[in-house]
Amino acid sequence: LKRFPLINVQGIPLMSTIAANWKSVSEFSPDPSDLLIATYPKAGTTWAQEIVDLLLHNGDAEMCKRAPTAVRIPFLEIFSPPPIPSGLELLKEMKPPRVIKTHMPIQLVPKGFWDNKCKVIYVARNAKDNVVSYFYFDQMNLTHPEPGSWDGYIQKFMKGQLSWGSWYDHVKGYWRERKERNILYLLYEDMKENPVREIKKIRQYLGVLVSDDVIERIVQLTSFKTMKDNPMTNYSFIPKFLFDQSVSPFMRKGEVGDWVHHFTPAQSQVFDEDYAKQMKDVDIPFRFRI
Numbered sequence: 411l412k413r414f415p416l417i418n419v420q421g422i423p424l425m426s427t428i429a430a431n432w433k434s435v436s437e438f439s440p441d442p443s444d445l446l447i448a449t450y451p452k453a454g455t456t457w458a459q460e461i462v463d464l465l466l467h468n469g470d471a472e473m474c475k476r477a478p479t480a481v482r483i484p485f486l487e488i489f490s491p492p493p494i495p496s497g498l499e500l501l502k503e504m505k506p507p508r509v510i511k512t513h514m515p516i517q518l519v520p521k522g523f524w525d526n527k528c529k530v531i532y533v534a535r536n537a538k539d540n541v542v543s544y545f546y547f548d549q550m551n552l553t554h555p556e557p558g559s560w561d562g563y564i565q566k567f568m569k570g571q572l573s574w575g576s577w578y579d580h581v582k583g584y585w586r587e588r589k590e591r592n593i594l595y596l597l598y599e600d601m602k603e604n605p606v607r608e609i610k611k612i613r614q615y616l617g618v619l620v621s622d623d624v625i626e627r628i629v630q631l632t633s634f635k636t637m638k639d640n641p642m643t644n645y646s647f648i649p650k651f652l653f654d655q656s657v658s659p660f661m662r663k664g665e666v667g668d669w670v671h672h673f674t675p676a677q678s679q680v681f682d683e684d685y686a687k688q689m690k691d692v693d694i695p696f697r698f699r700i
């Protein structure tokens with residue numbers, strides 16, 4: 411497989427396969443009952459989708475396996491090489507309500523989601539852990555461009571040159587619209603710190619009747635360890651020519667603060683200075699350690 415180059419779509423670098431199919435993605439019309447999970451890559455997408463899937467199945471892991479919800483589909487915009495079907499193809503075969511994933515920045519989310527007032531859950535993760543996780547992912551995900559050196563990778567991250575564009579614009583875009591568009595905005599660090607509290611927030615947002623006991627069970631079922639061993643969530647079903655997990659496992663570490671093992675003090679200082687500039691106009695309560 412050749413790694414796909416990035417092509418600019420409305421100022422956002424996207425994988426060439428997405429750019430080529432841009433029209434069909436942007437015209438996608440969801441049902442009002444559909445739910446969108448939006449993230450910058452590596453912010454906790456898989457974790458959030460597993461929580462939502464279990465909430466919709468009242469904590470029944472067997473049902474999650476037997477009645478594969480749309481939660482399992484690839485992203486709305488992802489076009490994998492044949493024979494793997496695209497997100498759009500799979501969506502056509504499923505009945506609403508579907509849980510749809512995207513990494514699109516808010517301005518590229520198909521208009522239909524807003525017109526139809528679909529529920530949207532956004533998960534954001536602190537920039538330093540996010541870039542570390544993305545660096546490992548770009549090594550094992552053979553559809554993405556080669557990540558190159560770690561130092562060069564941090565530069566690309568700061569300049570918004572990675573697939574799906576600038577992390578800074580991404581987290582800010584959804585943050586600014588969260589009230590107006592009724593977006594549930596979650597933080598990875600909060601989920602690590604107190605999963606019961608965060609899962610209850612999702613329960614309330616979805617308006618599902620799930621008991622507190624079941625919430626406790628969902629916490630266990632969505633722990634990093636359980637999800638790492640679960641073939642439904644560890645992406646072991648993705649063929650090796652797309653995800654080479656011998657390079658780096660999809661469920662890699664799942665921690666807050668792993669960045670300290672990757673940033674040198676000098677890299678951290680440059681990053682912090684740039685971060686202060688890029689984030690000066692918002693006040694999102696990110697934490698780099700818990």
Ligand code: A3P
Pocket residue numbers: 449450451452453454455456457539542543544546632633634635637660661662663664665668
């Ligand atoms: P690391 O690379 O830091 O381990 P996404 O699903 O958006 O691609 O994000 C993947 C990141 O979320 C990986 O981070 C992965 O380990 C982490 N992750 C997945 N499930 C998790 C869970 N249940 N608890 C904590 N972290 C989880």
